[in-house]
Amino acid sequence: MNDFTSKCSTSVDGQKNCIYCSNKCVKNGSAYGKQRYLCKSCKRCFINTYDYNGYDPTINNSIKEHLKEGCGIRSISRLLKISVTTVLRRIKKIAKGITKPIIAMGKEYELDELCTYVREKNNQLWVAYAIRKDTKEVIDFAVGRRTNNTLKQITDTLILSNAVKVYTDKLKQYGTLLPTSIHSTKRNGTNHIERKNLTLRTHLKRLSRRTICFSRSTSILSACLKIYFWA
Ligand SMILES: [Zn+2]
Known part of the structure; x- marks a missing residue:
């Protein structure tokens, strides 16, 4: 078991909620012996446990947090159990999505x-x-x-x-x-x-x-x- 298991919330009646938008999901076949879920609202698919952490949708956030705490690329790779290449690729991707703040005039x-x-x-x-x-x-x-x-x-x-x-x-x-x-x-x-x-x-x-x-x-x-x- 790793940190990323049981990220998806299951309510009492076994209803799965989407890990992206937390709306209701339905079972949608299986992949490699694992139950797949499909979100009715955002139409995205996910599974319960990701064998390779790099595929976990919440990994980008963890990378961001580790980076801001002063972790180097290699320590992030070790801590999150993902490859160095994945860390580097994700860092670039995260950075691409960030825009410069708007500068106030006359300061x-x-x-x-x-x-x-x-x-x-x-x-x-x-x-x-x-x-x-x-x-x-x-x-x-x-x-x-x-x-x-x-x-x-x-x-x-x-x-x-x-x-x-x-x-x-x-x-x-x-x-x-x-x-x-x-x-x-x-x-x-x-x-x-x-x-x-x-x-x-x-x-x-x-x-x-x-x-x-x-x-x-x-x-x-x-x-x-x-x-x-x-x-
Ligand atoms: Zn969704």
């Missing part, structure tokens, strides 16, 4: 960049991201080489959203990317985002260490960040 932001690498220390990357100063929510992020381009993706978003003030560290690139009227490097201006970095660091380190190849891992890194920030 104050903190902007910072984290240094990380994929696969080797030589493959240096920046994760640039911005949080709203009042709500602390992450409004945008970019993963890329350590160039102005990566930072520009975020500074442009901030300029477009009529940011009143953008607090950054003293990295000189920001000076050319942000108009001086809204740019500030004052001490303690980036306190909140620095604190967020600490939490993120742990997670990022795991993610970058466990990836298989360079091109793929960048996209997985982005996907994980997307889930971490907005799921």
